Amino acid sequence: MYRTSRGITVILLFLWAACTSGSDVEPVPGDAEPQVDLGTPTDLIVDQASTDTAPETSTEIVEEPDVDPGCDPGTGCFGDPCESNADCISGICLMHEGDLICSKPCIEDCPQGWSCQPVDTGGTDLSFACVSDFSHLCQPCMSKEDCSAGSVQNVCVDYGEVGKFCGASCSDGGLCPEGYLCEEIASVSGGVSAQCVNADGICECGETAINLALSTECSLSNDAGTCLGIRTCTTDGLTDCDAAEPALEICNAIDDNCDGSIDESTCDDANPCTTDVCAGEEGCQYTVLIDIPCDDGTACTIGETCTDGVCVGEDVFCDDGNPCTDDSCDPAVGCVYTPNSLDCDDYNDCTLGDVCSDGECVSGLEIACDDGNPCTDDSCTDTGCSFSANTEDCDDGNPCTPLDVCYSGVCQGLGIPNCDDGNDCTTDVCDAGSGCISTNNNLPCTDGNICTLNDACGEGACQPGESSLLCDDGNPCTDDSCHPLTGCVFTQNTAPCDDGNACTPDDVCSVGVCQGSGILGCDDGNPCTDNACDPATGCTSSNNFLLCEDGNVCTIGDLCLDGLCVSGTGSMSCNDGNPCTDDVCDPIEGCVYLPNTASCDDGDLCTEGDVCSEGICTSGTEVDCDDGVFCNGIETCHVLLGCQDGPDPEADDGVDCTDPSCDEENDVIVHTADDSKCPAPAACETAACDVEAGCVVTTLSDCCGNGITEGTEECDDGNAIDTDECSNSCISGALVDVLFTHCGATGAYGPTQANCDGAYPGTLLHGNVTVSDGIQSWNTPVSGTYRITARGAEGGQHNYGDGGLGAEVIGDFVLAAGTTLKVLVGQRGQDGGAYDNSAGGGSFVVLVDNTPLIVAGGGGARGNCCSSLEDGHGRAATGSGNGGGGNNDGNWCGCGGSGSAGGGFHTDGGPNGSGKAFIFGGAGGTGTRPGQCVGVGAGGFGGGGNGGNGGGGGGGYQGGDAGGGGEYGDCSGDGGYSYNGGTSPTGSDGVNAGHGTVRVQRL
Helix, strand or coil, X not given: CCCCCCCCCCCCCCCCCCCCCCCCCCCCCCCCCCCCCCCCCCCCCCCCCCCCCCCCEECCECCCCCCCCCCCCCCCCCCCECCCHHHCCCCCEEEECCEEEECCECCCCCCCCEEEEEECCCCCCCEEEEEECCCCCCCECCCHXXXXXXXECCCEEECHHHCEEECCECCCCCCECCCEEEEEEEECCCCEEEEEEECCCCCCCCHHHHHCCCEEEEEEEECCEEEEEEEEEECCEECCCCCCCXXXXXXXXXXXXXXCCCCCCCCCCCCCCEEEEECHHHCEEEEECCCCECCCCCCCEEEEEEECCEEEEEECCCCCCCCCEEEEEECCCEEXXXXXXXXXXCCCCCEECCEEECCEEECXXXXXXXXXXXXXXXXXXXXXXXXEECCCXXXXXXXXXXXXXXXXXXXXXXXXXXXCCCXXXXXXXXXXXXXXXXXXXXXXXXXCCCCEECCEEECCEEECCCEECCCCCCCCCEEEEEECCCEXXXXXXXXXXXXXXXXXXXXEEECCEEECCCCCCCCCCCCCEEXXXXXXXXXXXXXXXXXXXXXXXXXXXXXXXXXXEECCCEECCCCCCCCCEEEEEECCCEEEEEECCCECXXXXXXXXXXXXXXXXXXXXXXXXXXXXXXCXXXXXXXXXXEEECCCCCCCCCCCCCEEEEEECCCCEEEEEECXXXXXXXXXXXXXXXXXXXXXXXXXXXXXXCCCCCCCCCCCCCCCCXXXXXXXXXXXXXXXXXXXXXXXXXXXXXCCCHHHHHCCCCCCCCCCCCEXXXXXXXXXXXXXXXEEEEEECCCCCCECCECCCCEEEEEEEEXXXXXXXXXXXXXXXXXXXXXXXXXXXXXXXXXXXXXXXXXXXXXXXXXXXXXXXXCCCXXXXXXXXXXXXXXXXXXXXXXXXXXXXXXXXXXXXXXXXCCCCCHHHCCCCCXXXXXXCCCCCCCCCCCCCCCCCXXXXXXXXXECCCCCCCCCCCCCCCCXXXXXXXXXXXXXXXXXXXXXXXXXXXXX
8 A cells, every 4th residue: 555644743642451441451652544534423323233242244333422512513622623632622632433533531431432541642641531442444444554553453344346444343242333334244364353344335535535645455357357456535535446457368468367477378279280379469379280190179080180270181981881770970979870760681581571670680570381290391482481301310100210310301210229228137139019128147247346256147137256356566555455346455554664775764655655764964063074875875974175164253265175174365354444443353353443543634624633533533723714814804614615715894884975995905994985976966066075974065156046147057047947948057958867776775675765765865866756665756857868777786795705796788768758767776685694695686667557668687696605606697688577497406515495586577586585576566585495594695676586505596677597506507596687678778797786776867
């Protein structure tokens, strides 16, 4: 929210707890800026529905106080408007519903809507007065801070698109003034509470709000999106919302729908045979593709390719060869075969009326053909019924011909009858009349018992013989017997046996075989003999030549010889790689490492004379890095790099117009006066630099503006107005030459109005510059051609050297009188102590609609352990308008974290902590990242990225890329790019040290 201070005198009132409360509260200044006038107090209206808690919507109304009886309205009575305590009979003037009115002293009670509270009226005693419960109600606001003063904390209520206005709490059964409703409503900070809101859905502008031109944020929404704007209180009431009307996004380099993105998804022509690119203001660009495979979106073509910008393919042929389907092609799914109900032919001559069903030909009625003869096959042919002789089985009625078969259409008896009754002791024959007949015999037979021999038939049955079967297999590992059904049986046993092998002492029968069991022990305990067992003779022993162990761990390569272990010729290596131990070998224990007191190196370049102690290299004395030279600063020592130069001696004497230099002989900083650094003097004055007093202004004896042409004056029109025929330096024509500076501000955020009010004494800028969020606005006094020289700011400094210098760009512009220039002067990146430092901001000059005229890129920051700045200086070349990118995350020199990129004109840099884009305020980077060093400096105002192990990127029209850390790639942050929209453009890389500047000269 932007405000203009007005000279309204208000006595400070300190609000304490209500008189009926026994506890103190923090005093609240009563001079909080009044914001909304709701008119004069209204008549009493009785509360109709008081409850314990505030409802979602309540119409309960608080009484407004009547003017004190016996007091003439307008004479300072209770409720009369006032501007100061002196306007009130009570001597107490305070806020009520956004305006100042007279209050009155109290003891305990006050009118409804007022509280008896202690106030400080400037005397020695604390007084009590009636204080309004609705001090800021309905004043335009942007945040809760606009509605609060000290401990009195009101919320800024969101009224929707019409704007935001201060509320007053009506929770716990609180009441509201007439014309207000108690509603549960959201504030701009997101919370929901019971607040008094205007019943008309919008607040009118009071006198105080009009005088101070108070503003509120509004919005305009439609189907395309929501755009934000401002409404300001004037004598005609709130101005219309100045938000742009949201529109569908088109390719024009403008955020048409106000969603923060530009030209997104605007150039898709739905043609796969063109590449679609949005070229910003040049509109959509389409490039035709040729001979590239594509998809025309229909399943009824195949083999599509791009031809002259059109996706063309061959038609799909859909024919399934089925007469019972209708064939077609659907663009979405391809070939479709739909069943029909047409007549068809099932290729069977003995069916009639075939028809299609479910995609198949279904047979009709069949023709019947049957002659009753099993020896013919009955069928239907093209000529009618056919009876063909077959060879099927049949029955001729004769029991002695079992294999009857059809032949020439007649059943013929064949084969021999099977009269076997299964009894070997009967003779079986067939009789043509009665069939099979069986007669007993006395032939040899088998009685079913294999263990009997010479069986014979008798009385129709097989009788056992008198002999038995002999069963003996000669195997001691089987038990022999005879089974009637299976014959001889040889059952395996587990009896002891002998397999004939002397090396198996415990032989036993297993699975019908004598198995060797057990192992004969033949080990003689000598590693230098090979022991074995001979199956015929038993144990044997022979000498070997294997490796062995002689009992001494310090010998290597022991070998068997003549049955004995002989010591080897090698010895054990006992080197532990530690220079602080003496290495020996003990025959029993092996390697032993004995601590020594030898000289060593602890790896720290900042110590010397290191000595071994208890097996560890201990640091010696510190290295003295002082080279005795004053002008290169106090040297320090880095454990990895050794002695390093320190930062230059402090050269700032607090006098802006002196140039410092270092006197090596006397070890002091010498400051020399430089008159050119003094601000341009006012009319009739000169300015000179004094090394102690700074710029000293002297009044000239010849005075421009007295109407007398004297001295070197070219003219004198009798006034100090520089927009008429004589300038206020009495030079013909209007001379304009102003220099914008950082107004003394440092870090990530720009100067305040107060900073710049005191920064331009005696110049055309004094009293003519307004500051909003660090950006200075100034109107050109006369029409003409102006030369603008912009310089970006320098990056910060740390142990590894200076940051990159800012770029300089110069351009000429034709400007009309009253043209408002918005000037952002880039600020130097903050030094990050020993390590992390940050990049400088870019300097910007733009019109009020954010059209850039000229931009100078800021210098990048040197990364930790970087030997050079590489691309770290600000660059005069024109950039893309976007923020810089990130780099790899180094982790060297003890700290981690990549730097952050510089902000551009349209977009922020990346990643977190990066500089902000100009259109988003241009703040320098302030974020931190994991592993970042302590003491990181902020990026300079103007989009400078803050540092990490890698340097931050400079701000500019295009932000510089962030650097990685140490040895890892591009460790320094890049300088920001520039922009020059003027005629006769010139520019130089890396020329400006310190903060940036912007000079505007009328040619």
